[in-house]
Amino acid sequence: MTDALLITPGEGEPTGRRELLLHADLHNHTRFSDGLGRPEDAFASMRAAGLDVAALTDHAYGRTEPDKTIDDEGWRRLGKLADAADEPGAFVALRGFEWSSITLGHMNVWGGDRWVEPLVTDAAMPVFHEWLAAGDELVGFNHPGREPGRFGLFRYDHRLADRLVSLEMFNRDEDYLFEGVDGAVSPLVACLDAGWRVGLAGVTDEHREGWGFHEGLGRTGLWAPSRTREGVRTAMLRRRMFATRERGLRVDARLNGVPMGGHVQYKSGTSVFALDFAAPVEWLGHPLRLQVLQRGEPVPAVVAEFDFAVAAGTLYFSTPLEDGEWVVLRVTDPARPADPRAERLPGYRSAGHAVAYLSPFFISPGG
Secondary structure, X not given: OEOOOEEEOOOOOOOOOOOEEEEEEOOEOOOOXXXXXXXXXXXXHHHHOOOOEEEEEEEEOHHHOOOOOOOHHHHXXXXXXXXXHOEOOOEEEEEEEEEEEOOOEXXXXXXXXXXXXXXXXXXXXXXXXXXXXXXXXXXXXXXXXXXOOHHHHHOOXXXXXXXXXXXXXXXXOEEHXXXXXXXXXXXXXXXXXXXXXXXXXXXXXXXXXXXXXXXXXXXXXXXXXOOXXXXXXXXXXXXXXXXXXXXXXXXXXXXXXXXXXXXXXXXXXXXXXXXXXXXOHHHOOOEEEEEXXXXXXXXXXXXXXXXXXXXXXXXXXXXXXXXXXXXXXXXXXXXXXXXXXXXXXXXXXXXXXXXXXXXXXXXXXXX
């Protein structure tokens, strides 16, 4: 453990490209499926709550849950509501749906003009991949590990490699790093080791009214070139995102000059991280911890930790990395209790409450 971080005050530019930080919630429900609120109210509620980007993703259960699923009429009406709420440059409204298999898992699909229901058999995963391969929608893994089939054990399909863009790390108020680790590895490890190169998201998965106003639930920070649908799509394709349960956070990082979500040519002894972390004024001076995670079982191995106090500026630190294909940065608050499932996991109990997950850096050997 070390707190020897170099703080450079006043560096206010986002790391990487010239980008805007957009606060997003990409997973919400209405009466079009099993939500309680009127779909006509949802986008206005999320905009009033201060979000820049909002998606409605009602369930597509089909024959397995006929009373909880979107239908063709709901899908059409949802598109009209999203188009009416979308205001380029001010607020981004997205239509999507949640492909919902009660055994294999749930996946969000954004940005297309079609929807599909799952089949009732375990063949649903490859059939769904075939359906996805025929379009250009973006896709994400939802509350990973909650359903026993784990997306066909995170079955990899190279045709979807670019467009399968996210893994939920915070869903509602839960930290999904620890989901199902009693009998399997962390969903984060399983997903990345299967070959998927995903960004990390936080969502409310809201089924109530008052979308966007409930405290302590997941949300996503997107570093986008513009506050438009095209800008959001670009940010997601670049994996320029972070997951949090806190409002008003601004988080980004570089590894050897490469922004989070990017591919890094790495050789031993050259790892230099730059963390750009800003928060509301009440956070100033608050002690936090930065964890460097790489592959491990049942949870990622904590290969380095650094204590820091919240301040204006960019924080630099250097540490050797283990061999592996990915690195994830996790920010925690040691003063707040850790997830109960972390009690017997070395490196996690003492780190306390998870504040943010940054999208991975994807590693390949360098010269």
